């Protein structure tokens with residue numbers, strides 16, 4: 095069982111509402127806000143959620159700054175991204191062995207505008223009332239993963255993704 099630490103939601107909200115787009119920063123390789131990148135191609139990037147409420151939680155985003163989950167994409171672009179999301183979810187299912195994999199797109203025009211998808215593995219065996227949206231709440235605290243544990247997780251997901259054709 096991995097330890098959890100309380101999540102400072104107020105500080106997080108202040109940061110995302112006052113900072114430049116963190117996904118554009120990540121794509122530009124800005125060293126002030128490092129992330130563990132699992133995979134990237136010319137159109138999209140996959141990286142570990144920096145504030146994981148569940149083990150194996152990653153995010154998938156287009157490299158270009160798009161905001162509307164469907165409206166800012168042609169159907170062809172959208173489906174190409176979904177093929178990657180499918181593979182990330184499968185890599186997660188294989189590597190983490192969760193009960194289910196949740197896939198969501200959230201975000202807001204008031205912060206976190208750059209559209210992204212959450213690939214969130216639900217651990218096996220959680221009681222029903224701790225599943226679904228309750229499993230995703232920051233009020234649960236975030237997992238206390240060391241740098242080495244994050245690197246190992248990113249490497250494991252990268253390896254499975256490569257097996258699925260995204261190398």
Ligand SMILES: [Zn+2]
Nearest residue numbers: 115118159208
């Ligand atoms: Zn952006």
